[in-house]
Amino acid sequence: MELATRIAEVTAKATYDDLSAEDVLAAKMAVLDTLGCMLAGSGAGEGVDEVMGLVGALGGTEECTLVAQGAKTNPMLAALGNGALAHSIDYDDAHDDAFVHPSASVVPAALVAGEYAGASGKDLITAVALGDDVICRMGYAVTNPEANQGLLWMLPVLLGTFSATVAASKMLGLSADEVENALGLAYNRAGGSKELVIEPGALRGLYAMFPNMTGVMAALMAKRGVPGLKETFDGKAGFFNMYYDGVRDESVFDDFGRRFEGTEVSIKPWPCCRFTNSCVDAALRIARDNDLDPTAVERITVFYAADDAKRCADPIELRRAPKTIPEAKLSLPFTVAQALAYRKLEIGDFSAEALADPLLRDLCAKTDAEYDAALESDFSKTMLPGRVRVELKDGTVYDQRVDIVYGHPRNRMEWPDLAGKFRDCASYCKRELTADEIDAIASMVEHLEDVEDVSVLMEAVR
Numbered sequence: 001m002e003l004a005t006r007i008a009e010v011t012a013k014a015t016y017d018d019l020s021a022e023d024v025l026a027a028k029m030a031v032l033d034t035l036g037c038m039l040a041g042s043g044a045g046e047g048v049d050e051v052m053g054l055v056g057a058l059g060g061t062e063e064c065t066l067v068a069q070g071a072k073t074n075p076m077l078a079a080l081g082n083g084a085l086a087h088s089i090d091y092d093d094a095h096d097d098a099f100v101h102p103s104a105s106v107v108p109a110a111l112v113a114g115e116y117a118g119a120s121g122k123d124l125i126t127a128v129a130l131g132d133d134v135i136c137r138m139g140y141a142v143t144n145p146e147a148n149q150g151l152l153w154m155l156p157v158l159l160g161t162f163s164a165t166v167a168a169s170k171m172l173g174l175s176a177d178e179v180e181n182a183l184g185l186a187y188n189r190a191g192g193s194k195e196l197v198i199e200p201g202a203l204r205g206l207y208a209m210f211p212n213m214t215g216v217m218a219a220l221m222a223k224r225g226v227p228g229l230k231e232t233f234d235g236k237a238g239f240f241n242m243y244y245d246g247v248r249d250e251s252v253f254d255d256f257g258r259r260f261e262g263t264e265v266s267i268k269p270w271p272c273c274r275f276t277n278s279c280v281d282a283a284l285r286i287a288r289d290n291d292l293d294p295t296a297v298e299r300i301t302v303f304y305a306a307d308d309a310k311r312c313a314d315p316i317e318l319r320r321a322p323k324t325i326p327e328a329k330l331s332l333p334f335t336v337a338q339a340l341a342y343r344k345l346e347i348g349d350f351s352a353e354a355l356a357d358p359l360l361r362d363l364c365a366k367t368d369a370e371y372d373a374a375l376e377s378d379f380s381k382t383m384l385p386g387r388v389r390v391e392l393k394d395g396t397v398y399d400q401r402v403d404i405v406y407g408h409p410r411n412r413m414e415w416p417d418l419a420g421k422f423r424d425c426a427s428y429c430k431r432e433l434t435a436d437e438i439d440a441i442a443s444m445v446e447h448l449e450d451v452e453d454v455s456v457l458m459e460a461v462r
Helices: 003-013 021-044 048-058 075-086 107-117 121-143 160-171 176-187 209-223 239-244 274-289 316-320 325-329 332-342 358-365 415-426 435-446 454-460
Strands: 064-066 071-073 297-304 367-371 386-392 397-402
Touching: 003 121, 003 160, 003 176, 021 048, 021 075, 021 107, 021 121, 021 415, 021 435, 048 071, 048 075, 064 075, 064 107, 064 454, 071 075, 075 107, 075 160, 075 209, 107 121, 107 160, 107 209, 107 454, 121 160, 121 239, 121 454, 160 176, 160 209, 176 209, 274 297, 274 332, 274 386, 274 397, 297 332, 316 332, 316 358, 316 367, 325 332, 332 358, 332 367, 358 367, 415 435, 435 454
Parallel strands: 297 367
Antiparallel strands: 064 071, 297 386, 386 397
16 A cells, blocks of 8 residues: 555544544643744744744735744744744754654644644644654664665754645545645655755754744645645655665564554753763763762773764864864763762753853863773664763762663653743743743643643643
8 A cells, every 4th residue: 555545544543532542642742842942943043033034024914823933824934934943952852763843834834724723632642642752763764774874864854844734634624535645745745865964054954944834834735625645755766765875674563553663752951962862971970979079080991882973072182172162062072071070961051152161171171082882782773872981180080871861762851840841941032022921832732632622732832
């Protein structure tokens, strides 16, 4: 059966009652986490004001909320604007082995379509579970085969086109035939290369605007009866043949519709490169467990096994002295220094003041990086264990290894910590929110199954 047909049938048929308690929790966490990133992006995301300025200039019927803008517009422009927020500070969730940021290309589309349709919180949970599942499975399908290694497609954009379409279609209540048409329409807008991350610049953070807008547009078109392709994925010029020469791992869809991959998504606990996180976790444990005095540190060594982590330490001279905030977020010495010095990493810890902080500069200068074969593991393709060794001037040595970083589904973030992350993110919102407003939004998402109309949630973040 053509994959688009399978996806369409599962999307149309699935209900909230098909989800396990773990599926529901994962979807609610994805919603709160993504909303937090969107609120933070509205005030701190580079290039966001320009996108929102364009959306405002284009106008549109006031049907769907532009997050933190105090305004509404039509569904397509709302998906464009809100999508631009979701990844703008690079703090959104990730699937460490499918190589995607799933929810940034699912949640904005689901929220816009849900508000437009007057859908419920249970509908939103179901749509997010479906959308995250699709992008993660497709990520596995195209990255598992060895022949596809090294290809430079930007998967959150390319594959996110389809997951956003699934989420929007579910929120709009499309039939299986209509979902299949929507996927066939969306395919004509699918694209995205890693030039987004090769070149420096704000577009890397804004990319989620493309799949979210396409997903909402395709779902709305299909609902109006616009026909789509019928062999979107498996046709002669279908997705897999055009983008991957027909090479894919079909087995990843064996239990499709019975299990939801969103439960395997990691939530980022700290606003820095994912590949620094294992060592950051280790450094935080050293600092907190031993009441570390950072001025007493003589030498720091960060150990790695993964090439991705190595890139955050190499060249060491550059990583010891980051000149920009993006460079600091990619620096193992800087992020570990922050963890050791201040026992936390929040959005405000990456600033011009932090780059010039004498204590952080001193700790960075004392940091070396070494390969450690003992950290090799088959637990994950990318998120290998991390290790930090801290030597004090009095000869005391602390050596901490972290095998499963906090926020990974095998070491899942607790809801209170996610709520804390949300509060930090919301404090950077373009529109000032009170502590009570922030807590009310978090509580609403925690009890999302009781929300009768998603519009209530969108009004709270308007």
